[in-house]
Amino acid sequence: MKRIISIMLCALLLLTVMPFAFAEGGENVLTIAMGTKPCLDLHWNAGSTGASLMNMLYEGLYKITENSIELAGATSRDVSEDGMTLTYHLREDALWSDGKPVTAADYVYSMKRLVDPEVSSVYMLDYGQYLLNGSAISNGEKPLDELGVTAIDDYTLEIKLEKPCSYFETMLTYTSFFPLREDCVTFEGEADVRESNWRWAWNAEKHITNGHFILTYCDEEQEIILEKNPYYYGKDEVALDKLDVKLADDANTVLQLFETGAVDLIDSFPSEETERLKAAGYYHSVPSLYTRFLLVNNNAEGLSDPRVRKALSLVIDREFLADGILGGSFIAADSYVGAGFPGATEAADYHTDGGPLFSTTCTDEDIAQAQALMAEAGYPNGEGFPLLTCSYASSPNYDLLFQYLSEIWQENLGITVKLDPMEGAAMTELRDAGKFLITPQGWGPDWLDASNMLSIFVTGNFINAGRYSSEAFDKAYADAMYNYNTEERLNLLHEAEKQLVVEDMGIIPLYHRHAIALYRDSDLSNVKFDADRKVMWADIIVNK
Amino acid sequence: MQYNPDLLKQYGVSEQELELASASEKEGIDQMRPSVTYWKDAFARFRRNKLAIVMFFLLLAIVLLAIFGPIVSPYTYKQQSKDLRQGPSLKHLLGTDNLGRDMFTRLMYGTRISLLVGVVTMVLVCLIGITYGGIAAYVGGLADNLMMRFVDLMMTIPSMLIIIILSVVLRDPMESLFNNPRFSGLATIGSGLISIFLVLALFNWLGMARAVRASLLMNRSQEYVLASEAMGAKSKWVLTKHLLPNSIGVIIISATGVVPGAIMTESFLSFIGLGVSAPMPSLGSMANTALNGIVSYPQYMLYPALLISMIILCFNILGDALRDALDPKMRK
Numbered sequence: 001m002k003r004i005i006s007i008m009l010c011a012l013l014l015l016t017v018m019p020f021a022f023a024e025g026g027e028n029v030l031t032i033a034m035g036t037k038p039c040l041d042l043h044w045n046a047g048s049t050g051a052s053l054m055n056m057l058y059e060g061l062y063k064i065t066e067n068s069i070e071l072a073g074a075t076s077r078d079v080s081e082d083g084m085t086l087t088y089h090l091r092e093d094a095l096w097s098d099g100k101p102v103t104a105a106d107y108v109y110s111m112k113r114l115v116d117p118e119v120s121s122v123y124m125l126d127y128g129q130y131l132l133n134g135s136a137i138s139n140g141e142k143p144l145d146e147l148g149v150t151a152i153d154d155y156t157l158e159i160k161l162e163k164p165c166s167y168f169e170t171m172l173t174y175t176s177f178f179p180l181r182e183d184c185v186t187f188e189g190e191a192d193v194r195e196s197n198w199r200w201a202w203n204a205e206k207h208i209t210n211g212h213f214i215l216t217y218c219d220e221e222q223e224i225i226l227e228k229n230p231y232y233y234g235k236d237e238v239a240l241d242k243l244d245v246k247l248a249d250d251a252n253t254v255l256q257l258f259e260t261g262a263v264d265l266i267d268s269f270p271s272e273e274t275e276r277l278k279a280a281g282y283y284h285s286v287p288s289l290y291t292r293f294l295l296v297n298n299n300a301e302g303l304s305d306p307r308v309r310k311a312l313s314l315v316i317d318r319e320f321l322a323d324g325i326l327g328g329s330f331i332a333a334d335s336y337v338g339a340g341f342p343g344a345t346e347a348a349d350y351h352t353d354g355g356p357l358f359s360t361t362c363t364d365e366d367i368a369q370a371q372a373l374m375a376e377a378g379y380p381n382g383e384g385f386p387l388l389t390c391s392y393a394s395s396p397n398y399d400l401l402f403q404y405l406s407e408i409w410q411e412n413l414g415i416t417v418k419l420d421p422m423e424g425a426a427m428t429e430l431r432d433a434g435k436f437l438i439t440p441q442g443w444g445p446d447w448l449d450a451s452n453m454l455s456i457f458v459t460g461n462f463i464n465a466g467r468y469s470s471e472a473f474d475k476a477y478a479d480a481m482y483n484y485n486t487e488e489r490l491n492l493l494h495e496a497e498k499q500l501v502v503e504d505m506g507i508i509p510l511y512h513r514h515a516i517a518l519y520r521d522s523d524l525s526n527v528k529f530d531a532d533r534k535v536m537w538a539d540i541i542v543n544k
Numbered sequence: 545m546q547y548n549p550d551l552l553k554q555y556g557v558s559e560q561e562l563e564l565a566s567a568s569e570k571e572g573i574d575q576m577r578p579s580v581t582y583w584k585d586a587f588a589r590f591r592r593n594k595l596a597i598v599m600f601f602l603l604l605a606i607v608l609l610a611i612f613g614p615i616v617s618p619y620t621y622k623q624q625s626k627d628l629r630q631g632p633s634l635k636h637l638l639g640t641d642n643l644g645r646d647m648f649t650r651l652m653y654g655t656r657i658s659l660l661v662g663v664v665t666m667v668l669v670c671l672i673g674i675t676y677g678g679i680a681a682y683v684g685g686l687a688d689n690l691m692m693r694f695v696d697l698m699m700t701i702p703s704m705l706i707i708i709i710l711s712v713v714l715r716d717p718m719e720s721l722f723n724n725p726r727f728s729g730l731a732t733i734g735s736g737l738i739s740i741f742l743v744l745a746l747f748n749w750l751g752m753a754r755a756v757r758a759s760l761l762m763n764r765s766q767e768y769v770l771a772s773e774a775m776g777a778k779s780k781w782v783l784t785k786h787l788l789p790n791s792i793g794v795i796i797i798s799a800t801g802v803v804p805g806a807i808m809t810e811s812f813l814s815f816i817g818l819g820v821s822a823p824m825p826s827l828g829s830m831a832n833t834a835l836n837g838i839v840s841y842p843q844y845m846l847y848p849a850l851l852i853s854m855i856i857l858c859f860n861i862l863g864d865a866l867r868d869a870l871d872p873k874m875r876k
Contacts, residue, residue, distance in 0.1 A: 253838075418821075
């Protein structure tokens, strides 16, 4: 009896493995794994995994290519003389995955949903404010119908802006501005519960999309399957037939899935493994646009003095931190905005134009200078400096980072540092309430322009939880927003950045991340990153 | 000595037969086995257990390293260097970790923390458990009944859950307590560690209280206690001179059982990030850190995991051996 049971169990086990063992012949199927559960609602997503999937499922007015952005859902656009009205002529061959045409009304619905206070989407205030009456509607001062987005006819969309914004077109590449079908969005459960707002998106049968892919299977605990959209106008150029996304709990599991061959490509793994994976030849990367920095409470005793913040920054050896301690998949920051943003000319890079703003290493002179700054600020050898508590969501990299920082700050500046690791949700709450002294934060742009990196430090922005506030910065940033001359505009942004991290050191930039694709060269070809440093899934060819 | 030859003759006894026995002759007659005390007997039985002796010396070595190692070591547990992730060398016996800290020093320090947790918890458990069990047994009646039902109630609570909740909840009050200059001495140990002591003691004294009560009740019904009381002994005398000394075996066995459990729980709490605060190492938190590079650097996981296992194995085997040795019923 025992034997029969064990044979049956083995057979059962085999059955569960079978589907992976025999992929359908001839189809170009890519299997990937993600360590975090993505959100599939255009207006509720704030994470990068969700954004990368949504870029495959949907197509907006613009798309991001390998080098820049170009029109996708529209064939042409007209700009009014004052730059405040944009008219888009939509392509007439664009269809939804149920065969219905994509019309201007779908764009209007999506943008209304973005600013609708009833929906209260994540970027309601941040991105909605650019649309005419957007902020007023979000604040409940005006009805939804007064939003400056109208469908002139089925294929003509008119967008009116609240204020001049030189980079608005780049912004339209973000998923919040993609079209959405009103009839597939439904609320299940209470509409005011955050999660039930995007639950509809997990229903693969009802989820209608207009991009390269359609959602065919969705199990929020285990996997998401995307298949080529038969109604997509450019479907012949989509190399991939099917994308199978396995959802795992943590980076270690994701890596195990890759190493056992269960998945072909992953984009995150425990950073300590970097060296080994590089040696094995699996590691492919490009510098990402993401910057990791320390939010410093600009109103706290001691930390409110820019000299103290500069001293804290001076003693950090960013190169040792990025290449040594964190294991080599990071790039030491020498400014806040990293490489990869468009510069003044076609070939130029914003970061190269601006040059380094501070040193990536720490020399003895730097330490001496830091100590002098501390003494100047009234804390010679750290005497009298209040206890410096570093709060952070516990994670392997943050644990390392802060143990390193606390040691160098204590040793070189003589201040007492306390580490306060906590659970992620608790940290988010503390950070949003501004109840911290020092905490890590990261920012990657939602659209390809340096302004998106700097916009979060304008006085009052919710991501600016350290309450950095500088008149000079705000002015330079606002001037840049109204300036349509690219070179002048970027110079103003450089000015703002210098104010932020040279004059004030309102935040302490640490390092940039690499965008990573881990795969075996024998399995995949044509793996590319787009200008936004996302893997271009649709172009991948699987040779297995 | 002179004997009356007539009498000798009358009984047919020779003079030699009436010689006093020599020492060697006495030996075989007086007693069949040497007189031994309870402790001598227990020690002899313990000594016969070879495995226990090996474990005892192993544990002794670990304890000595944990106490004196960090003092002798040229490094401190938090001293970082530019030599990251190095293999074993003469400079660093077990290499360095991902912040360039000496692995061997950190391991010894982590062991010290683990042992400290075990021992402090044991002492606290003894204090609470013996007092509680002693009172319940001696007072008896309704009070005993109520007190033991309370113990039963506590035992039904899933302790790990409460331990996790408490160690989170206790963190802040502990911290504000330590910010008070009067307790600044305790602050060096760390608020995380102190709350672990308290939390562990809070849930481990139950077994001890039960064992002590049972042993006291058993001894109390013995005749010698009745005799002592009949001769007018006060309850304090009976308790301290008769009951507790005769329960010492039970107490020691329960106490050694607490230590590995406490060490394991501490390691677990540190592993999920609730224990000691970094950079202070504990074996559990070191294992947790190692998780992030377990394929590339398995040794970071291996060292602390091996140490935890060894310490717990030592305590468990020693505990078993002590039970065998201290229980008179095991006498062959």
